[in-house]
Amino acid sequence: MNGSDAGGLPDDLEALLRRLRLPHMRRIAGEVIATARAQRWEPAEVLRALLTEELGGRERAALATRRALAAFPTGKTFAAWKPGASSIPLPTQSALQTLEWVRRRENLVVCGPSGTGKTFFLEALGQTAVEAGLKVAWFSLEALGMLVRRHRADDSVTRAVARILRAELVVVDDIGLLPVSADAAEGLYRLVDAAYERRSVAISSNLHPAGFDELMPKTLATATVDRLLHHAHLCATGGESVRLSEASAGLGVLPLTDDPSHLAPARSAPR
Numbered sequence: 001m002n003g004s005d006a007g008g009l010p011d012d013l014e015a016l017l018r019r020l021r022l023p024h025m026r027r028i029a030g031e032v033i034a035t036a037r038a039q040r041w042e043p044a045e046v047l048r049a050l051l052t053e054e055l056g057g058r059e060r061a062a063l064a065t066r067r068a069l070a071a072f073p074t075g076k077t078f079a080a081w082k083p084g085a086s087s088i089p090l091p092t093q094s095a096l097q098t099l100e101w102v103r104r105r106e107n108l109v110v111c112g113p114s115g116t117g118k119t120f121f122l123e124a125l126g127q128t129a130v131e132a133g134l135k136v137a138w139f140s141l142e143a144l145g146m147l148v149r150r151h152r153a154d155d156s157v158t159r160a161v162a163r164i165l166r167a168e169l170v171v172v173d174d175i176g177l178l179p180v181s182a183d184a185a186e187g188l189y190r191l192v193d194a195a196y197e198r199r200s201v202a203i204s205s206n207l208h209p210a211g212f213d214e215l216m217p218k219t220l221a222t223a224t225v226d227r228l229l230h231h232a233h234l235c236a237t238g239g240e241s242v243r244l245s246e247a248s249a250g251l252g253v254l255p256l257t258d259d260p261s262h263l264a265p266a267r268s269a270p271r
Contacts, residue, residue, distance in 0.1 A: 024057025
């Protein structure tokens with residue numbers, strides 16, 4: 001058996017690990033074998049180290065895949081969230097972060113003025129769900145409308161919605177900011193109806209759901225809200241826009257400088 005370039009791992013063992021599709025184990029196997037030989041590990045310790053690395057690598061890869069498929073808008077998490085700055089009561093914030101409501105297939109509606117943290121909070125909840133091993137899907141209302149138009153041509157809208165519901169949590173963001181097209185209204189109804197008591201739907205809206213008939217036909221709005229709110233937690237946000245408050249205080253931008261080393265990535269505020 002000849003040693004390969006990967007840390008002295010014998011060629012036949014590396015070939016076996018490739019065939020068995022154990023990339024994370026293969027990556028550290030040479031190093032583990034050398035350490036085990038030098039420190040006189042028991043065979044069980046070697047096996048434990050290799051299997052632990054393979055499991056950890058698979059979990060990291062699965063997390064990265066779930067996060068990519070969720071298509072979050074910014075990547076915000078609760079690490080940057082300021083609980084005290086939100087008008088959502090602290091006990092409610094904590095309870096929602098346990099994700100029990102997702103496991104019970106309940107819904108969440110966060111409504112309030114622009115700039116009060118609705119999107120930030122929902123994205124942070126979505127990131128928490130992904131980290132807990134759950135699948136999340138993120139949509140704008142306009143994206144739902146585009147999905148309906150794309151799949152209506154071959155009468156596959158129902159199948160498209162069913163694919164969305166492979167996720168345990170579906171988020172629809174920023175309802176009420178723009179006029180709602182007929183396709184978007186249909187897409188929201190189809191999603192809420194198909195998810196009813198089967199999956200969790202979370203939405204952010206500038207309007208309370210009782211006002212959705214201002215955005216879409218009353219019959220469709222009534223049917224959508226009826227299913228959405230039956231098993232839903234409703235959180236109303238209030239106060240001043242965080243963006244406007246930061247802008248007024250001069251915190252919305254960094255000081256101007258001609259030193260490129262001081263350049264920093266643009267900051268984003270909650271919606």
